[in-house]
Structure formats: C-alpha cells, structure tokens
Amino acid sequence: MKHLDFVPKAKTTRGSKIYMENNNILIDGVSSWWTACHGYNHPHIINSMNKQLQEMPHIMFGGFTHAPVERLASRLVKLFNNKYEHIFFVDSGSVAVEVAMKMSIQYWINKGDKNKKRFLCFNNSYHGDTLGAMSVCDPEDSMHNIFSGYLPKQINVDIPDNDLLKNKFKDIIIKNKQNIAAIILEPLVQCAGGFKFHSIETLQFISKIAKDNDILFILDEIATGFGRTGNMFASLDKSVDSDIICLGKALTGGTVSLAATLASKKVYNEFYSDIEEKALMHGPTYMANPLACSAANASLDLFEKEDRLLQVKNIEKKLYDKLFECKHFSGVKDVRVKGAIGVVQVKKMHNLNWLRQEFVKRGVWIRPFLDVIYIMPPFIIKDDELDLLINSIIKVLPEWSKKLNEV
Structure with a gap:
C-alpha cells in the first residue's frame, strides 16, 4: 500500500x-x-523437521501415503475422541474452509438434494481469502466487500447471543433451511473480524438449531484451536454437535503451513462409494506434506509433554x-x-x-x-x-x- x-x-x-x-x-x-504457540524455533520441532528433511521432504499424496501423515491423522482423531474419524489435509486455512464448503454442498448432492447449496454465516466473521471462504466472511466490514458482486450470496446474521436475536435466528433458519447446506462459525471468538466473543451457551444453541433442522455445522477452529481460548478445542464441548472441523495455524507450531478439514462419519459415508462422481475431487499439490506433518507431530508432542x-x-x-x-x-x-x-x-x-x-x-x-x-x-x-x-x-x-x- x-x-x-x-x-x-x-x-x-x-x-x-x-x-x-x-x-x-x-x-x-x-x-x-x-501460529507460534510454542514460541519460535522450538528445538523439538526443528529437530523433527531436520530429520524428515533428510528422509523425505515431500511426496505427492495422490496414490501414496506415509508414516508422518498416518501418525498425525490418528492423533487428531484421538484428540477429538474419535468424533471426526476422517481427515483431509491441505496447505492453508483458507483451503481447509474451501474443502469444508465443497464437502458440505456435495454431501447434499450425494444424498440427492441439489437445493442445499448456500451457507449461513455470521456478521464479523472471517474464514479466509479465497473466493469461497470470502463469501462466508462479513459482507460489509471485512476486507473483501469490494468483491461482493462476484461472490456467492450467502445468508449473514448476527450471533444469536440474546433472546431477540435467538428468535430472529430461528425464523431465518425455518425460512431458509431447505437451501442451507451448512452453518459456519468460529467458536467462541471471531478473531480476524474484530475479536468478538460469544459464550459456550450461544455455541450450544446454534449447534442444536443446526441439528434440529438437518443442517450441517462447520466449526472453523483455525485460529481458536490448540488451546488459544483456554481449552484444546472449543468443539470438544459435549453439548456442541458439529459435523466438520477446520484446523490450521498452530497445527505445526508456527513453522510451516498445514491445515486440515475433519469430517464426521455421517458426512464421510455420503462420499464412500464406488461411483466416481461421489468422490470429493480436491487435491492440493502439497496436501499432507511429510515435512509439515512432522512439524505437526512434534507440536502435538509438546502439548502432551508440557x-x-x-x-x-x-x-x-x-x-x-x-x-x-x-x-x-x-x-x-x-x-x-x-x-x-x-x-x-x-x-x-x-x-x-x-x-x-x-x-x-x-x-x-x-x-x-x-x-x-x-x-x-x-x-x-x-x-x-x-x-x-x-x-x-x-x-x-x-x-x-x-x-x-x-x-
């Protein structure tokens, strides 16, 4: 500028x-x-990355698998108490949100419903800088409002943190639920949208409304995850029933870029088919990069040891x-x-x-x-x-x- x-x-x-x-x-x-939750240049993460750098810094994930990603996936599944058993690794938080959105729309298409293709999102929200993610950011006060005419039109509402807004939220859901693929929210703190806070009770309310109206619920924990709000993840609350989780930022302890979209078995099952058209066709070049996965595993080690x-x-x-x-x-x-x-x-x-x-x-x-x-x-x-x-x-x-x- x-x-x-x-x-x-x-x-x-x-x-x-x-x-x-x-x-x-x-x-x-x-x-x-x-991102740098453990501080910069933590020796355990650096040593893990150096070792991986000597063995295999990268291999395409199309048609291959490798030990660092398998270990990371199993550990993330356990962190979420086996609630999200299927993980799609990508190279940035914005792409994790894009995958969550594609996953949500295709979930309904695979079930035979092509009408549910919009998203309900919240004012003061921020979910990334790519086109799909931009469409679920705040339409007026975000850095993306100049693109409003080019983005898919979503349903934007205030966080329902009082009785008046709760009733309004319910009305909007009832009126539009046949077209809503998913609700997307940063749990507890809307970070880049101005650090607006909401309570766990508000999060529970939104979760229940989504479930009662057969709408998928995406929790964007890219900024809030890995302890930042006081708990490892806000989405671990037993009364919060979400279908898709987005992780990123502190996943590698602030060393290299890696993100992930986690899906419940309910979502995954709609893609599990011999019909090729039902597969999720998305494959970033550096998805599940071994070097990044080694950093993420080392970061999780530190959460366990310290x-x-x-x-x-x-x-x-x-x-x-x-x-x-x-x-x-x-x-x-x-x-x-x-x-x-x-x-x-x-x-x-x-x-x-x-x-x-x-x-x-x-x-x-x-x-x-x-x-x-x-x-x-x-x-x-x-x-x-x-x-x-x-x-x-x-x-x-x-x-x-x-x-x-x-x-």
Whole structure:
C-alpha cells in the first residue's frame, strides 16, 4: 500500500523474541498471526523437521501415503475422541474452509438434494481469502466487500447471543433451511473480524438449531484451536454437535503451513462409494506434506509433554489482572479476555501507523487493526515479557487518546 512506509526487518526468532536487522529485539504479542504457540524455533520441532528433511521432504499424496501423515491423522482423531474419524489435509486455512464448503454442498448432492447449496454465516466473521471462504466472511466490514458482486450470496446474521436475536435466528433458519447446506462459525471468538466473543451457551444453541433442522455445522477452529481460548478445542464441548472441523495455524507450531478439514462419519459415508462422481475431487499439490506433518507431530508432542493449557490459564489471569486498566482510558470502548487472547477495543481507530510504530519503539510487536489492539502471545512467554506487552498498551493508549482529541 502507498502509505505503508514502516516495515521492520526481522533477522532471526527465538522463543517469544524477534531479533531485528538493526539489532533491536521485539517481544512478539501476535505469535505470527496466532501460529507460534510454542514460541519460535522450538528445538523439538526443528529437530523433527531436520530429520524428515533428510528422509523425505515431500511426496505427492495422490496414490501414496506415509508414516508422518498416518501418525498425525490418528492423533487428531484421538484428540477429538474419535468424533471426526476422517481427515483431509491441505496447505492453508483458507483451503481447509474451501474443502469444508465443497464437502458440505456435495454431501447434499450425494444424498440427492441439489437445493442445499448456500451457507449461513455470521456478521464479523472471517474464514479466509479465497473466493469461497470470502463469501462466508462479513459482507460489509471485512476486507473483501469490494468483491461482493462476484461472490456467492450467502445468508449473514448476527450471533444469536440474546433472546431477540435467538428468535430472529430461528425464523431465518425455518425460512431458509431447505437451501442451507451448512452453518459456519468460529467458536467462541471471531478473531480476524474484530475479536468478538460469544459464550459456550450461544455455541450450544446454534449447534442444536443446526441439528434440529438437518443442517450441517462447520466449526472453523483455525485460529481458536490448540488451546488459544483456554481449552484444546472449543468443539470438544459435549453439548456442541458439529459435523466438520477446520484446523490450521498452530497445527505445526508456527513453522510451516498445514491445515486440515475433519469430517464426521455421517458426512464421510455420503462420499464412500464406488461411483466416481461421489468422490470429493480436491487435491492440493502439497496436501499432507511429510515435512509439515512432522512439524505437526512434534507440536502435538509438546502439548502432551508440557502443560500448555496451564500456561494459557496463567496468561489469561495476568491479562485479567492488568489489561482491564485500559477500560478507563479515553477512547476505549471495551476490554475483554479469553484464554491467551487479550483485546482492547477502541471507539474509533485513528493514527494506526503511529500506534504500530510506537509499539515497536517500546520493544514489542503488537499489530492493531480495525478497532482493536490485541495480544495473542506464544504460550511459553515469560512473565516479564508478557508484562512488557501489557504495560506497553497501558502506556501508549493515553498518548493515543491525546491524539484522538486533536483529530
């Protein structure tokens, strides 16, 4: 972009630190877009990848299988208590969503229903940057609204988190259920759409409505999965009955790109046929890449060996204890915390580039966008590093507020 004149140059990374070309060090508050849950360059992941690099960095997955993907698949199935026994590995989160959408539409086609081809999605949602995924993002306030005339028209609603919206949601479902292939939602936190939170009760309500009306339910856990919201996955709640899960981002611990679309047996069975037309025809070149799978397996090792969820709980406590001080600052609309996510929402964003540069000057990598200043640090972050992130926001916001009064 023309106005993007501030681009710091990174040299190396380690733990929660980004070492810059100018010899400065930044504490990372973003985990490289929420991927580096174990911090950067974790030796266990790097060693696993180095070993795989020597043996087989890549092999096409069409017609072959290999040990890293078989091990990863079996472990993911167990993580979800055998609820999703069938996994389609892809190379990015956006493609995982595309596959989930194709899977949903073809599920109904394979059952003989060609009318159910639309999706119900939610305002403030974000599911990716490819065309199908863009169509289920917020149609007005996302970065994709200029493409609205080119995208499939979906059904967009508010998150039904009160009685009025619940009744409205039910009415929309009843009116459109014969055309809805699936409902898609980021559970508990709509991340890139502005970090809007909703309760587990709201998630349970949506799940029940989908099931009662014979509509598939897709949970996009690409950003929320692997402990970020406090539990390993929001979709593990026993009262949440979903059909398809999308995973990505922290799947490989922030090393290389890998994502997955998990399907229940109910969905899979509609594709299990000798009729070729019933097969899911999708095959990315780098799907199930062995190097990426080795990283993902090493990442899962760390979740098993080290108490990452306890670390998330400790991060959450510190965010609760300190970040809410920002609520009293001029120009701040809300402060909210869930798991290892801390959010300061402002009434109106201004001087965005100034904010970003000011954080870098203070030795932290915090990247505000839309109307939010947020922290999603690596789970292994040290107390003093997390203090620096939080205190930087507390110190910068009053200066930012003064600039607001000057506007």
